[in-house]
Amino acid sequence: MSKNPMESVIRAEGLGKTYAEGKMHTPVFDGLDLDVKPGETVAIVGASGAGKSTLLHLLGGLDIPTAGEVYVAGHRMSALSDTERGRLRNRSLGFVYQFHHLLPEFTALENVMMPVMLDEKSPVPGRRWVATSIATVCFATLASVRTGHWIFLWLALGLWLAGLLGVGVISYWSGRKKVVAARQRATEILEAVGLGHRVHHKPGELSGGERQRAAVARALVNNPACILGDEPTGNLDDKTAGTVFELMLALNRRYQTSLVLVTHDRSLARKLDRVLELREGRLHQLERSEV
Numbered sequence: 001m002s003k004n005p006m007e008s009v010i011r012a013e014g015l016g017k018t019y020a021e022g023k024m025h026t027p028v029f030d031g032l033d034l035d036v037k038p039g040e041t042v043a044i045v046g047a048s049g050a051g052k053s054t055l056l057h058l059l060g061g062l063d064i065p066t067a068g069e070v071y072v073a074g075h076r077m078s079a080l081s082d083t084e085r086g087r088l089r090n091r092s093l094g095f096v097y098q099f100h101h102l103l104p105e106f107t108a109l110e111n112v113m114m115p116v117m118l119d120e121k122s123p124v125p126g127r128r129w130v131a132t133s134i135a136t137v138c139f140a141t142l143a144s145v146r147t148g149h150w151i152f153l154w155l156a157l158g159l160w161l162a163g164l165l166g167v168g169v170i171s172y173w174s175g176r177k178k179v180v181a182a183r184q185r186a187t188e189i190l191e192a193v194g195l196g197h198r199v200h201h202k203p204g205e206l207s208g209g210e211r212q213r214a215a216v217a218r219a220l221v222n223n224p225a226c227i228l229g230d231e232p233t234g235n236l237d238d239k240t241a242g243t244v245f246e247l248m249l250a251l252n253r254r255y256q257t258s259l260v261l262v263t264h265d266r267s268l269a270r271k272l273d274r275v276l277e278l279r280e281g282r283l284h285q286l287e288r289s290e291v
């Protein structure tokens with residue numbers, strides 16, 4: 001993904017969100033603006049119920065605003081189809097939550113490999129290939145019936161079978177290549193978060209801090225432009241929280257990945273470039289002395 005310093009990684013313009021259920025309307029914010037540059041680290045703080053999680057959901061394209069626009073890596077989210085939005089999310093954004101959300105039956109390595117495996121386009125030709133095959137066989141049948149020479153049909157069927165075999169071989173090899181590349185990248189990033197010695201452990205065999213570091217690795221594996229974290233250290237004791245937070249900052253410096261982190265912990269928030277307080281539906285930048 002582009003890390004052009006001029007381009008915002010995430011931009012929200014005039015963002016509004018009102019939850020509506022039947023006659024009940026819950027306005028959360030209105031006219032909210034935010035601009036996050038490549039490599040920037042931003043903390044979002046605010047009282048319980050102020051709308052911090054709602055904001056992260058909108059920035060990550062997991063929910064739809066009732067007003068305004070969100071741009072991720074220059075793409076207007078509302079202009080994308082669900083599939084395109086999902087692809088952009090997988091490539092440009094990483095998510096870390098209070099609870100790790102690792103899949104318990106898979107190892108740390110397999111969990112971290114997953115976003116890479118989901119990212120690539122399928123190498124198998126899709127509908128166009130099937131349509132061309134059917135059209136060729138129909139045309140050859142017609143030609144055979146008209147001319148009385150069945151060689152046309154046999155030729156078409158032979159070509160189709162050869163094509164099918166070719167597609168099978170190509171998809172097998174590109175699938176293998178994809179797995180090897182995903183494993184290599186996941187191992188590299190697990191080493192970067194200090195879990196090189198735990199790659200084959202399942203989440204249940206890791207400590208709380210290690211699980212959260214694996215979640216950070218999974219968020220980073222596709223080299224996203226930005227990580228969105230909702231209380232990423234909120235479930236850890238103070239010491240482990242500090243270690244995981246420092247790790248995220250070190251990775252931000254190493255990979256220039258922007259961070260937008262919701263946190264209740266002001267001492268951690270203070271370590272980021274900007275601290276924004278979500279209050280009365282808008283973001284207010286806090287001075288260092290106010291944090």
Ligand SMILES: Nc1ncnc2c1ncn2[C@@H]1O[C@H](COP(=O)(O)OP(=O)(O)OP(=O)(O)O)[C@@H](O)[C@H]1O
Binds near residue numbers: 026048051054
């Ligand atoms: N699905 C929903 N339907 C209706 N109201 C909702 C829904 N989700 C959240 N809300 C309301 O929107 C407001 C903002 O919720 P949100 O979870 O974003 O706050 P928050 O700042 O993250 O809170 P906390 O710090 O307690 O996690 C709250 O008043 C909440 O009750």
